[in-house]
Amino acid sequence: MQNIVDFIQKTFNTAEFIPLHEPRFMGNEKKYLNECIDSTFVSSVGKFVDEFEKKIAQFTGAKYAVATTNGTSALHISLLLAGVERGDEVITQPLTFIATCNAINYTGAASVFVDVDLDTMGLSPKSLKEFLNANCEIVNSTCRNKTSGKTIKACVPMHTFGHPCRIDEIKEICDAWHIALVEDAAESLGSYYKERHTGTFGLLGAISFNGNKIITSGGGGCIITNDETLAKKAKHITTTAKIPHRWEYSHDMIGYNYRLPNINAALLVAQLEQIENFLQNKRVLAKEYKNFFAACENVRFIKEPQESLSNYWLNAIILKDKQERDRFLEFSNNSGVMTRPIWTLMNRLEMFKECQCGDLTNATYLEERVVNIPSSVRI
Known part of the structure; x- marks a missing residue:
């Protein structure tokens, strides 16, 4: 030792x-922070938010990015956009940070735990296939869990410590079983599988910029996707679902106050440069x-x-x-x-031990x- x-x-x-x-x-963090402060646009509206979304999309190869307050909120919204509802189930891995399961729980769904591969530490496609074959059936183009009687709406693999799991195989299985694939790419910014950035294989991907991540704004997160409709809806509901108007406050659905503040985005723009x-x-x-x-x-x-x-x-x-x-x-x-x-x-934690x-x-x-x-x- x-x-x-x-x-x-x-x-x-x-x-x-x-x-x-x-x-x-070590870069332009202080410069951009001062510029942000001088502009007085320090909350969820400002040029740095727009600039960061554009640049993070370019970096990952995704068509769209929506900046959020943290990675957990990004995953929560991604699950909602994937159609996860109260009473549904979501397959994920037990070896993950608790934010993965918290986000699933926020939707009212329950986690179902499937094993990981030893070499990737991420969700095992072999274990996923075995679980589905043993416990599930397709009914009216949905995946039904024969044990619980509930719909398995989504699957959330996590790229553990930045090491990509076998995400292409997982996607193939999810597609065959009519399960939406949402990637927890919180830890894997800058990681690629078969020359494709993590978070871009699924319908949506969630990334974290917490203080211990590769780039950080103290917090922060983002949703990446290639679906324009989902990207627009993500931006709408993370901004309290407010209908744009110069002075009126009108909201057309339940929304969330999840937009990344401009002052945090200023930090991220500088961090992304490095x-x-x-x-x-x-x-x-x-x-x-x-x-x-x-x-x-x-x-x-x-x-x-x-x-x-x-x-x-x-x-x-x-x-x-x-x-x-x-x-x-x-x-x-x-x-x-x-x-x-x-x-x-x-599955050892008190709140998930019945999963x-x-x-x-x-x-x-x-x-x-x-x-x-x-x-x-x-x-």
Whole structure:
């Protein structure tokens, strides 16, 4: 364990506290913030919101982007736009950040948990197909869960730590079963699968710009889609569904106050100008980790899956067992190197323990062994 801590301290060139992932503000952030403040347009209307939506769409290759207050709100609206309603079910993975399941719950739907692949840590198409074949049937062009009697309306795979899952296979299965595909791409800005950006395979994709993400505005998120109608509706309902008028307040449906403020968008425009350097910097770090851990017994570095280009948002290792994981977490954090375990499986949490599950062998294995290690862009 000491050799790992020593290597991390050497890699980051400090013996002081090393955080897991801290933001870098090295460009035009202050300039654009001052410009935004001087304009007095600091809320959900302003030129930086429009500019960011245009540029993030161009970066991801999506036709449209709608900026939101955070990644959870982006996923919530995406599920609503995909037709998820109260009483429906949504298939997702148990190995994810809680925001995925929170967003599903906001719609009034219930989560159904299917296992992940060991190499991607994302939803397994094999497990998805097995679950559907064993538990579901197509009735009137909808997927019906024979166990619960409810409609499975959507599927939400998550690209864990920025590593793309086998999203093309998942899409093929979802299409065959009449299930809407909504991608949780919160962690995978700058990640590609088969030369296509994550979040663009599904009907909609949700991205996060939380303070620990590759680019950040302290919070923030966005919806990306190639569907013009959905993009317009997303913009409408995230702006309280207000009908445009110079002075009257008229709303035509239930809406949400989810639009990204202009002052946050100013930060994101500046951050997006630096993203290529951030991504290159992180790939160099990942390569150094990969080379180091290749010589470490009982430790495996998680590298990008085949046919993928990962952003390496959070680097991770797999240890021998839960006991070794816990010893390493205590030792590293006591030594001033911030590390953390992967998330507690969602089906173990009190609010989701009644949700239907498939076989979760891989998710359980990873939950007991995965540790994230410092992954900040190095200056």
